[in-house]
Amino acid sequence: MAIDKRITAVAEKLQGIKDGATVMLSGFGGAGFANTLILALRDAGPRDLTMVSNSATHLLGRTQVLIEANMVRKVICSAARGRGKELSPFEEQWKAGKIELEVLPQGTMAERIRAGGAGIPAFYTPAGVGTDLVKGKEIRRFNGRDYVLETAIEGDLALIRGDLADRFGNVTFRGTQANFGPAMATACKLAIVEVFATQAEAIPPERVMLPGVFVDHVLAVGGR
Amino acid sequence: MAKLNRLQMAWRAAQDLQEGMVVNLGLGMPVACSDYVPEGREIIFQSENGVISAGPLAAPEAADPDLVDAGSRQITIAVGGSVIDSTASFAMIRGGHIDVTLLGAFEVAANGDLANWDSRIPDKGPLVGGAMDLAASAKAVWVIMEHTTRKGAPRLLDQCTLPLTAPACVKRIYTDLAVLSVTPAGFVVHEIVPGVSAADLQAATGAKLIFAPDCGLLVTPDIADAS
Numbered sequence: 001m002a003i004d005k006r007i008t009a010v011a012e013k014l015q016g017i018k019d020g021a022t023v024m025l026s027g028f029g030g031a032g033f034a035n036t037l038i039l040a041l042r043d044a045g046p047r048d049l050t051m052v053s054n055s056a057t058h059l060l061g062r063t064q065v066l067i068e069a070n071m072v073r074k075v076i077c078s079a080a081r082g083r084g085k086e087l088s089p090f091e092e093q094w095k096a097g098k099i100e101l102e103v104l105p106q107g108t109m110a111e112r113i114r115a116g117g118a119g120i121p122a123f124y125t126p127a128g129v130g131t132d133l134v135k136g137k138e139i140r141r142f143n144g145r146d147y148v149l150e151t152a153i154e155g156d157l158a159l160i161r162g163d164l165a166d167r168f169g170n171v172t173f174r175g176t177q178a179n180f181g182p183a184m185a186t187a188c189k190l191a192i193v194e195v196f197a198t199q200a201e202a203i204p205p206e207r208v209m210l211p212g213v214f215v216d217h218v219l220a221v222g223g224r
Numbered sequence: 225m226a227k228l229n230r231l232q233m234a235w236r237a238a239q240d241l242q243e244g245m246v247v248n249l250g251l252g253m254p255v256a257c258s259d260y261v262p263e264g265r266e267i268i269f270q271s272e273n274g275v276i277s278a279g280p281l282a283a284p285e286a287a288d289p290d291l292v293d294a295g296s297r298q299i300t301i302a303v304g305g306s307v308i309d310s311t312a313s314f315a316m317i318r319g320g321h322i323d324v325t326l327l328g329a330f331e332v333a334a335n336g337d338l339a340n341w342d343s344r345i346p347d348k349g350p351l352v353g354g355a356m357d358l359a360a361s362a363k364a365v366w367v368i369m370e371h372t373t374r375k376g377a378p379r380l381l382d383q384c385t386l387p388l389t390a391p392a393c394v395k396r397i398y399t400d401l402a403v404l405s406v407t408p409a410g411f412v413v414h415e416i417v418p419g420v421s422a423a424d425l426q427a428a429t430g431a432k433l434i435f436a437p438d439c440g441l442l443v444t445p446d447i448a449d450a451s
Contacts (some may be wrong), residue, residue, distance in 0.1 A: 028273040028310070029296030030289045054310075056349065080349030087347055095347045103350050105273060107314030107357035114311040125318060126356040130391035163290075175290030178309040179273050224290075 005169035006198045007217045010037060010091040014044040014157075017092060020073075020204060021046055021156040024113065025063050025186055026181035032173070033061030034159040042066055048073040052113070052155060054106065054180060054184045055079040056154045057088035058184040064089050072099055073179065077154065078106035087158060103133065108150050114153035117186025117214070122151045158188035162210065163224070165195040169212025174224075185214040192217045196224040226419060227400040228442070229449035233368050235260040236444055237326055237398040240366075241267050248272065248358055249319070250327040250340075251295045253368045257326055260339040269302075270322060271295075272354040274313045277305025294354065317354065318361045325362035327355060329369040331384040334410040334431040336394040338365065352389075366406075371399035371428050377432035380404070380411060401425055403442055409434060415442035440444035 005208040007013065017023070023041065027033035041090045042065050049072050053063045056077045056112040066072050067089045075090065080103055082088030093099045104112070105127040115123055124147035160181040162171040171193050173181065191214055198220040228236070234256035241247055246268045258278070262265050269278040271293040271373045279292050279300035287298040301307070308316075316322065332337040338359050342350045359365050363402055372378055380397065397404045402425055403415040412434045416425055418441050426433050 029292040030296070030298075031273075031292050032290075078353050079351045082349070088349075089351050091347060094349060101349065103352055105352055105356035106310070106354040107318055110310040110314050111246040111318075125357075126360040127318065129360065130388060131356065133352070133356070173307075175288055176275060176292055176307055177290050178274050178307065180310045183311045184311045205431045 002167070003166040005212060005215060005218050006165070006167055010040045010069065010192060010217070010219055012046065013162050013190070013217055014041055017041070017044060017046045017157050019046050020048045022050040022052065022154070024155045024180070024184040025051065026053055026157045026158070026160045026179055026184050027058065027063065028176065028179040030061065031175055032161045032177035032179050032181055033058070033063070034128060034161040035062045036194050037159040037176060037192055037219070038065060040060045042069050042071065049069050050074040050076065052076045052153060054109070056090040057082040059083065066101070074100040074102065076102045076109065077105065078104055078109050087200040105133065110180060112150055112153045113180065113187045114152040115182040117183060120152060122149055124149055155184070155188035156190065158184040158191040160185055160191065160193045162193045162195045164203060165193060165198045165218035167200050168202060169215035169218055170208040171195065171201045171210040171215060171218065172203060172207055173209050182210045182214070185210055191215050192219065194219045194221045195200070196220070196222060226417060228417060228444060229400070229447065231256055231447040231449045232444040233398050233400055235447060236403065236442065237366060237368050241265070241324065244268070245323040246270055246321060247323050248325040248362065250325065250355065251327040254326040254328060255295055264409070266424045269317065270313070272317065272358070274308045274310060275299070275301060275305065276308065277302040281306070283435035307387055309341045313358065314354070314357055317357050320361055320363060322358065322362040324364045325358040326366045326368060327358065329367045330386050331379050331381055332367055332369070332394050332397055332406070333381050333384045334406070336392040336406040337384050338389045338394050339366065339384040340389045342387045355389050364395050365393045366396040366398065367394050368398045371401040378428055385446050401408070401428065412436050413439055415440050
């Protein structure tokens, strides 16, 4: 039977996501949010999730629907402040002690995810050294400069938005859709990508931006 | 005295960007710098969500929600630009490939300590973004900031009172009153807006100022700031 990672419905694929799972959501500033898949995960309803997403308070993506549905126990992000004086749904629950927050320098977050998918358990980075964010973490000096030890993040599910996908699960991105998506796909046991369109025909090799090896399912949702 | 407005501060900082520099602009006042680069000078603006050579904002009819900068603004990409993912973008930042990062700040200390991520607003969450990576690893960290708080309290201090973004990293500061550098001896003033005396500036600053022998006037074009 030929390889074909294209699916027409996602609900069944999300049934194995258990309470307590770690879920990674790509997206930055309105680009690269798997909004269709996020709503499907909300409907699937696992609870006590750890949500890994660049922002806990995205206005332009639907990451907050999981928070509003009281499905999130912990958030790992680089940005946790909503715009304006009104508290975001995240800030309301964080303030009430319902959600634990781990805030990271954005590059540290990206690299921890990359490490998770690349077989690297930990690495040293200069970002955050000398700040409150690295309290309690190991500091080590290399070539006269201090670095902080950061550990890999692995996940159970990555929900990613791309542009085109073929039956092998190869994906392209348009504009700035990629952001955290490729790294998240490598770091999670199950990676699902929603795209504008899927095709049976293979995407030319040099145009592939996320190889199907890292992708389990692709779902066409339109909306370019 | 005539304080600079936010766009005039951005204009002044932009004059110091040199041909061929790779520059990352932070949210707020710094992003306005790209509008004021002197005609004909090619600067490569990197945006940490993965844009290399960010161009002007997209015209309304050409705006594409899939193409945004780190401030979530719908932009264009300049000729010669490219797009990479977040891990490659931060490899570029952490690896020392950014010549200048221009950041906003709540406070800067006389040794170059930068505080710009947590203003301790009750109940509001922290916003780190890429600032710690940039401040730790760009070749030069420049800051654009108002010289004092709205209540007139100094933001340039002997020691920061707010949580640090990175220690001893800031090299230059562009405020609404002056252009300064951070040296081993402390803050050095290079330009002051007309009508502000050395004593006035010292009174608005929470650390001892050194005035450069060639300290001059900080003069910018009139730029209306609607914000």
